[in-house]
Amino acid sequence: MESSENGRESNEGISVKEENILNFLDSVDGYLILMDSLSSTLRQGWLELASARHSMGASRINSTLFDLKLHPASTTLQVNDQSAAPDRELPHFTLCKWASSNNPEKYFEEAKFGEDELLKKSNSLRHRDISHNSEIQARSPESVGSPVTVDDQAEKERYKSLSMFGTLVSPKLRASQLSFETALEMLVEVSNMRASLLCAHDQVQKDMETATK
Amino acid sequence: MANRVQIRTSNSALIAMIADEDTITGFLLAGVGNVDLRRKTNYLIVESKTTVKQIEDAFKEFTTREDIGIVLISQYVANMIRFLVDSYNKPIPGNFGDPV
Numbered sequence: 001m002e003s004s005e006n007g008r009e010s011n012e013g014i015s016v017k018e019e020n021i022l023n024f025l026d027s028v029d030g031y032l033i034l035m036d037s038l039s040s041t042l043r044q045g046w047l048e049l050a051s052a053r054h055s056m057g058a059s060r061i062n063s064t065l066f067d068l069k070l071h072p073a074s075t076t077l078q079v080n081d082q083s084a085a086p087d088r089e090l091p092h093f094t095l096c097k098w099a100s101s102n103n104p105e106k107y108f109e110e111a112k113f114g115e116d117e118l119l120k121k122s123n124s125l126r127h128r129d130i131s132h133n134s135e136i137q138a139r140s141p142e143s144v145g146s147p148v149t150v151d152d153q154a155e156k157e158r159y160k161s162l163s164m165f166g167t168l169v170s171p172k173l174r175a176s177q178l179s180f181e182t183a184l185e186m187l188v189e190v191s192n193m194r195a196s197l198l199c200a201h202d203q204v205q206k207d208m209e210t211a212t213k
Numbered sequence: 214m215a216n217r218v219q220i221r222t223s224n225s226a227l228i229a230m231i232a233d234e235d236t237i238t239g240f241l242l243a244g245v246g247n248v249d250l251r252r253k254t255n256y257l258i259v260e261s262k263t264t265v266k267q268i269e270d271a272f273k274e275f276t277t278r279e280d281i282g283i284v285l286i287s288q289y290v291a292n293m294i295r296f297l298v299d300s301y302n303k304p305i306p307g308n309f310g311d312p313v
Contacts, residue, residue: 063258068254187285
């Protein structure tokens, strides 16, 4: 009886290990497929960008035109709060595309903590920021009140990003923007897949170490 | 996600980039560019005149900033600071290289 119970337990133990190995192999497979898709999407984006540069001219699409004025990112990440789910060890990223700027005051409040140190050094910088802040506050009630659809909001933010290269841009530049948006979504998926892959790898390694003991 | 209005919250994180001009341009078009009050950006454009020290400093800065969730680095740039990248083992910010 004992030997059959031990046999059953060892069979269950083997199946758990095999399951871990399968999980690891699945994660590797998923990761490689995602990386391949990401590679081709990035290539497409680069080609479209090169076409746009060819049609618009190199002087109209280059890094000197990047917006270096104070502005928050429209596309950000949400990182899972580990205290909310203590059994979750893996970080999990969620992409927030074209986030609304409906509450710019909150952004300035968060930045103000670091601003106080700079204010002592340069008063002129503070006056410029306060006037910029008051302009934003005057505009925000109008934008909150008006009915803006989700697509309109995303289009508005997309247009803002494109506008650093001028008002009239090549359709190839718009296509490139969409390709890089897709690439961004894939990147976040790759991040999450990589995290689960590393976790599965650690599990398999632990199983191997216990097997050798 | 495409059907909901995204509202920026206090636990939002940024995507930092250390890559060539075209890659940075593309991702800035996708809306990841951020400039703070100190005129600091969340990206570094690597050109022929960019030194290895500048890349290392940018990598160290991005991996210690609390508002950054992912650091994206081009493969050839990562090879220039391979020791630093391989020795980084924290989960957040996560970092990985472009496949090309």
